[in-house]
Amino acid sequence: MQDIRKISFSDLVKFLENHNEPAFRAKQIYEWIWKKHVFSFDQMSNISKKLREHLQKHFYFNVTHVSQNLTSQDGTVKFIFRLYDGKKVEGVLIPTQKRITACISSQVGCSLDCSFCATGRMKLLRNLESSEIIDQVVHIQQKSLELYQRPITNIVFMGMGEPLLNYSNVIRAYVHLTDPKEMGLSTRRLTISTAGIAKGIKRLADDNIKAKLALSLHAPTDEKRIKIMSIHAQNNLKVLHEALQYYYSRMKQYVTYEYLLLKDFNDTLEDAKALVKWCRKIPCKVNLIEYNNTGTFTGSNPEQIKIFEQYLLQHDIPTSIRKSRGQDINAACGQLIIQDKSIILKE
Ligand code: SF4
Structure with missing residues (x-):
């Protein structure tokens, strides 16, 4: 069978x-x-x-079920999906006036341990199959139609796990999601977000994957980035720069840098200057993200976020502030973690 x-x-x-x-x-x-x-x-x-x-x-058929969903005051819905083998992952439906985004997971747990992220505390139990990735989209789509009478417009691989460490299944899912004979979503409505796997970034270019690419940068210097993302040891800024240049030379698509603003860590004008310098390297845009409390850091205050944004804009870096969504149900960026006895934490 x-x-x-x-x-x-x-x-x-x-x-x-x-x-x-x-x-x-x-x-x-x-x-x-x-x-x-x-x-x-x-x-x-x-x-x-x-x-x-x-x-x-x-x-x-290996069927994925919705084991629970929680709705935030702001309309965001968090899903806990139970997979065929009883393991669980989370996904999030994020409605705004302009778009409806499905944030989906690519792995059960994560092998990386970014210090600002709750998922990073979970052990990696396994990769998701491409069908399990798609099932999340299908369930989120149903909920979106039921609650908002609107279909999903965007899909982001920003849930649990590092998509480029489950490359084949993520790409298989991407092919099914974008094939006009199947789900038929526009390739540019999908975003693959990576903590910075340089080899995976090059592979996306080699395979001509037209989804948008987002890099979780979060710090503009090696000294700072290594303090919050251990993956940086093998994928430092020089290595990432080389991979991104390779990517841009083939794909001619800009890259989005995700930048979480942490108080007194990466939110000073000096950091903004270093970030501008980094952004000059290839065409890009920056999403400034409000830190959602996962117990490790303090987020920058709103005035500082504004000052940081203004500095980037004054230096012609397309920048937007990403408001935190679904914080009251622990569905916001960096907050996804299974809260039951099936969870296995890192030592
Ligand atoms: S931010 Fe992404 S890569 Fe880093 S620990 Fe969390 S899920 Fe893993």
């Missing part, structure tokens, strides 16, 4: 040929799976009963 959502289209065609079924059936089955998102062969109403029985004998 095999997970039907792990087999490729060409293997499905082969399977059908071996069962004397015409190749066009593969297209119909693929549509049920990746466009209509059914979780049972019985629902495939244009497939004969005989073929459905064959499929049932050889394949199964």
Whole structure:
């Protein structure tokens, strides 16, 4: 028996040929799976009963369930998803006037340990399958239609885990999400965010992945960044710069730098100057992020955030301030962590 959502289209065609079924059936089955998102062969109403029985004998579905959802005062909804093996991940629906964003996870836990992030306290238990990544989108989409009568407009890989350390599954999910014959989302509506895996950034360019790229920069110098992100030891600013230049030379797409503002750590004018210098290297924009309390730092005050933003804007760096959303339900940036006994924390 095999997970039907792990087999490729060409293997499905082969399977059908071996069962004397015409190749066009593969297209119909693929549509049920990746466009209509059914979780049972019985629902495939244009497939004969005989073929459905064959499929049932050889394949199964690994289904992702919503184990809980919590709604914030600001309309943000946090989902706790239970995977087929009982493990859990979180995802978030973030509605604004202009867009509806689904923030999704790529791993159960995380192997990295960025000190401002609650997920970083969890051990990495496993990578998510591409189907589990898509299931999060499908559930969030349903909720969005139910609550706001609007579909998702944007998807960001900014939930639990480092997407570029689960590269193949993330890219497989990206292909299903953007294929016009399946979910058909625009590639530029997807953002892959990385803590700074230089090799993964180059690979995105080599594979011509048109999703937007965001880099969690958070500090403009090696001395500071290493203090909050241990991944920086192998991916320092020189290494990242080289990877980003490679990326830009091939993709011609600007990069977004995510910059969390931490009081008296990275929010001074000196930091802003260093950040401007870094931003001159390749076309980019900066998102300044309000720190959501995860117990380790103090966020910069609103006046300081404004001063920092103004400095960047005066130096022609496109900059916006990202307001914290869903803080009251621990759904905001950096706050995702499973709060039950299934969680395994790092030592
Ligand atoms: S910020 Fe991202 S990469 Fe860093 S610990 Fe959190 S989930 Fe992992």
